[in-house]
Amino acid sequence: MTRFMDVHRGLKGITAEQLKAAHQADQEIEGDEGVHFERAWADPDSGIVYCLSEAPSADAVQRVHDRAGHPADEIHPLPLVV
Amino acid sequence: MTRFMDVHRGLKGITAEQLKAAHQADQEIEGDEGVHFERAWADPDSGIVYCLSEAPSADAVQRVHDRAGHPADEIHPLPLVV
Numbered sequence: 001m002t003r004f005m006d007v008h009r010g011l012k013g014i015t016a017e018q019l020k021a022a023h024q025a026d027q028e029i030e031g032d033e034g035v036h037f038e039r040a041w042a043d044p045d046s047g048i049v050y051c052l053s054e055a056p057s058a059d060a061v062q063r064v065h066d067r068a069g070h071p072a073d074e075i076h077p078l079p080l081v082v
Numbered sequence: 083m084t085r086f087m088d089v090h091r092g093l094k095g096i097t098a099e100q101l102k103a104a105h106q107a108d109q110e111i112e113g114d115e116g117v118h119f120e121r122a123w124a125d126p127d128s129g130i131v132y133c134l135s136e137a138p139s140a141d142a143v144q145r146v147h148d149r150a151g152h153p154a155d156e157i158h159p160l161p162l163v164v
Contacts, residue, residue, distance in 0.1 A: 005123060005132055016162050023164045041087060041160035048158055050087055050132075076130055078123035080098050082105045 001034075001054045003081065004061050006072035012047035019049070025068040026051075033060040083116075083136045085163065086143050088154035094129035101131070107150040108133075115142040 019042045026037045035055040042049045051072070055061045058075040065072050101124045108119045117137040124131045133154070137143045140157040147154050 003123065014162065016164075019162050020164045040164050041085065042162040043158045043160055044162065046158055050160070076125045076128055078125055078132070080096065080101050080124040080126065082098075082102045082122050 001056060003078045004053045004055055004058060005076050005078055006051045006053070006061055006065065007074040007076075008049040008051070008070060009073050010047050011042065011049055012044065014042050014044050014047065014049065022049075022068065022070055023051075025070075026064055029067055030064050033064050035060050035064050037064075083138060085160045086135045086137055086140060087158050087160055088133045088135070088143055088147065089156040089158075090131040090133070090152060091155050092129050093124065093131055094126065096124050096126050096129065096131065104131075104150065104152055105133075107152075108146050111149055112146050115146050117142050117146050119146075 023040045030037055035053055037051055037053045040051045053061055061075050062072060105122045112119055117135055119133055119135045122133045135143055143157050
């Protein structure tokens with residue numbers, strides 16, 4: 001398992017409710033891909049959303065996001081943490 | 083206090099020791115600006131580093147990173163979290 005940060009752009013005006021619903025949609029199906037989405041953060045002004053996950057691969061992260069209806073624009077493995 | 087994610091690029095090959103040293107350099111002076119850096123993640127292959135902080139402003143985050151010798155390329159407030 002590897003830690004990943006994925007980035008979504010273009011979500012200006014996203015609300016707390018929308019972020020929560022999107023995160024729940026991911027979590028409902030994440031087990032199918034062996035992914036766990038730990039946390040998500042959003043900035044409604046710039047429209048950027050970051051999601052932190054543990055997953056077997058970036059492709060697995062994207063498959064969950066795709067099926068939930070919100071594909072990521074970038075996915076970065078993060079082997080180093082402090 | 084607001085949560086911020088800042089992004090550093092161009093750090094290909096960054097090591098665990100370099101990430102730790104950079105994070106410690108921030109933490110040694112963060113109190114001067116009322117900032118707290120909570121966590122940092124890095125991908126040596128793409129050279130991207132993410133730092134999560136609580137701070138009074140994006141400018142305060144950047145002043146700490148500037149003084150520590152590693153200005154951020156982007157700083158995003160993250161008022162929403164799930």
